[in-house]
Amino acid sequence: MVAVKAYYRFFVVARQFLPLVLSYLRDRYRFFFFGRSRNVTAEMRVERAEALLDSLLTLGPTFIKLGQLLSTRPDALPPEYIDVLTQLQDDVPPAPWEEARTVVEDELGSVEESFEEFDTEAISGASLGQVYRARADGQDVAVKVRRPGIEDLVETDLTVIRWTLPLVIYFVDDARAFSLGNLADEFSKTIREEMDYEREASMLEEIRGNFTDDPKIAIPAVVDSHSGPRVLTMEYIGGTKITDVDELDERGVDREQVAERVTRTYLKMITQDGVYQADPHPGNLAVKGDGTVVFYDFGMSGRVDEFLQEKIIDFYIAVASRDIDEILDILIEMGTLSPDADRATMSAVLDVAIQDARGEDIETWRVQQIIGQVEDTIYEFPLRLPSNLALVMRVATVVEGVCLTLDSDFDFIAVASHFLTERGYREESIQAYLEGAGEDVREAARAAVDIPPKLDRSLDRLERDNVYVRAGIEDDDGVLDRLARRVVYGALTAAGIVSTTVLYVAAEMLAAGVAGVATMALVVLLWRSFRERRGIRTAPKVTERYLDQRRRHRE
Known part of the structure; x- marks a missing residue:
């Protein structure tokens, strides 16, 4: 069933992200499949980050959580995206009480029998759950209820993310591919843990136990009798x-x-x-x-x-x-x-x-x-x-x-x-x-x-002239090989131009044509050798002025 829903959801997600994908493709190739890359400014990145934010909000709870996780991963996204996604708040209108009531009663039985009082107006709502005030066993409590139907939606969306990830990785470099792959695994683990209220109760009690001797730190205690995998009841503070x-x-x-x-x-x-x-x-x-x-x-x-x-x-x-x-x-x-x-x-x-x-x-x-x-x-x-x-x-x-x-x-x-x-x-x-x-x-x-x-x-x-120097050059990336090819292509191209000119002047049209074609082929090879992105690069020059510009942009 999840797989059937995932097919439909995949097309919904693809349609939502398609404009961003097309923009990214044009950044790499001006005409999508060929042409030079485009210069992407910081302003353009901010605009796209805001579009990404809107898309995540539109796609709902799972993608809101994904955006929050992305905001913690500067190794996967440019800083402009991080700045925008950091603003993403997990503040979603709560589900109707009647739907939440079903979850509570599935876990604890009748609300009227389990609680002395229960305020059906949620005091907070989030993408995965919502919180209500109530009274149980003579004390005020906060009841956290998992959002109805969220399990199927999350599993469907996780399937879509797994299908989409290989397509995304195809268009990024190795370092980003590694980060995105780890991020997808981390996200699947994190969101499932966050939906498991028994795990949350265990973590809460462990952390609370570490501060029992500090009167200035208050962490609510778990009410075990009114808690389960989808409902977590805590003392209200x-x-x-x-x-x-x-x-x-x-x-x-x-x-x-x-x-x-x-x-x-x-x-x-x-x-x-x-x-x-x-x-x-x-x-x-x-x-x-x-x-x-x-x-x-x-x-x-x-x-x-x-x-x-x-x-x-x-x-x-x-x-x-x-x-x-x-x-x-x-x-x-x-x-x-x-x-x-x-x-x-x-x-x-x-x-x-x-x-x-x-x-x-x-x-x-x-x-x-x-x-x-x-x-x-x-x-x-x-x-x-x-x-x-x-x-x-x-x-x-x-x-x-x-x-x-x-x-x-x-x-x-x-x-x-x-x-x-x-x-x-x-x-x-x-x-x-x-x-x-x-x-x-x-x-x-x-x-x-x-x-x-x-x-x-x-x-x-040294005085006896008995000193020898042995030097070795490491060239794992083939930089010297590329330089040598460029020199050879350049020399042959120059010779070809001269030969073509001489033959043309001598009215040897057939020979001149052959030489001209060969010379053009060498020109293409020479041009392509300079278009190669690997190997000959300089390290980014990071200066105080550069970082000041970055800081002013963030502010």
């Missing part, structure tokens, strides 16, 4: 939306402390606990009158293994210390940056990004700007972003955006640095550095003893 600054001020809440509390909570989740809520947008965070931060919605949550935890800690320490080489080494170890990448170019990007992030005040750092400008390069360089790291990057940028709304002078890096120092991570890093420095000193001492005799022998051989 009210609060002011975290970005409602005016109401927070009226309640006398210290916004600066709240911003620091949110940041420290996520740092603890990621660097210590290894499990975190991965969707910290303002709708999922609230603040009580005493400054307690309330966390909602754990459908999108993730885990961080010990290796990634260690690397994230090292990354924050390296950024705080402005150690560019260490940052690059960490990115390579995490699998984000290719070991063959141009370190000089990437160093320039990171150095300028950090300079810019510091602003006029040398102590004011903005991790969102650092990550944002590094993300800009991810699409242009052959980098690959692991899915678990993509979620962590998204959490970092969204959290800082929320905190900057609370406190315009908020310094994410300073808070992260203090957090790591309090837990001894920076001291461990300094100790490791000192131990490494001690080893370097010992190596230098040994070298000071070994080098003079070797240098004396080398100078003696």
Whole structure:
């Protein structure tokens, strides 16, 4: 049945995306199948990104979730698309109560018997579920109900995405093909997990257990007796939306402390606990009158293994210390940056990004700007972003955006640095550095003893003219071969032009015609050799002016 629906859905999706596909084909070939490529400006990309956003909204819940996931993958899309898709909110009108009632009663039995009270007006609606207020076992609860019929729609859409992916990959380069392939697998896994309310309940309870000793963090408890795979009932905890600054001020809440509390909570989740809520947008965070931060919605949550935890800690320490080489080494170890990448170019990007992030005040750092400008390069360089790291990057940028709304002078890096120092991570890093420095000193001492005799022998051989130099040239991409062919084609073309001219003047028309045809063939071969895109390229020249233009465009 799903397959039959998928055929119809495939044509619906294809019709929706056809204008964008045609535009992309014209970017590669001006006349679709031949001709030079077109120059695509940033303005054109923004227009197309907005068209993509409209298409995703039109196609419904599954594609809204896909757009949200795409907004976390700068290795798969240009930065202009990321900026537009980041605005995509999972805010969908709730399904009619009578349809939602069927889901509740299938899971729990009669609504009237299961709940003492039940408000049939949803307090929030999303693409995969909707939330109602109710009362059960003498306490106020929030009841999250999976959207009716969403399972069949999601499975149908996932089938369509699997059918479409090979067509998309055919038109992109290898790095983007790798990213899109991983993204499709990740999306299938993520959306199925988010529809599984039993998994969400388990993650919620685990994260809640990690903060039982912190009175300033509130996470609702699960009401197991009223929960199932499609219905999740939790205690209801009210609060002011975290970005409602005016109401927070009226309640006398210290916004600066709240911003620091949110940041420290996520740092603890990621660097210590290894499990975190991965969707910290303002709708999922609230603040009580005493400054307690309330966390909602754990459908999108993730885990961080010990290796990634260690690397994230090292990354924050390296950024705080402005150690560019260490940052690059960490990115390579995490699998984000290719070991063959141009370190000089990437160093320039990171150095300028950090300079810019510091602003006029040398102590004011903005991790969102650092990550944002590094993300800009991810699409242009052959980098690959692991899915678990993509979620962590998204959490970092969204959290800082929320905190900057609370406190315009908020310094994410300073808070992260203090957090790591309090837990001894920076001291461990300094100790490791000192131990490494001690080893370097010992190596230098040994070298000071070994080098003079070797240098004396080398100078003696040089004096006797007994020195030979052997050089090897690596040419795995065949660059020299292409250069040689171009030289040969050029020489033969020049000779052909001269020969054709001489024969024509000598009135040897047949011979001149043959020579002319041969010369034209050589001209075509020469022209095609210069049209080849592989091999001879220069690394992108990243300058401060270039990044400033990017930053102004984003703002």
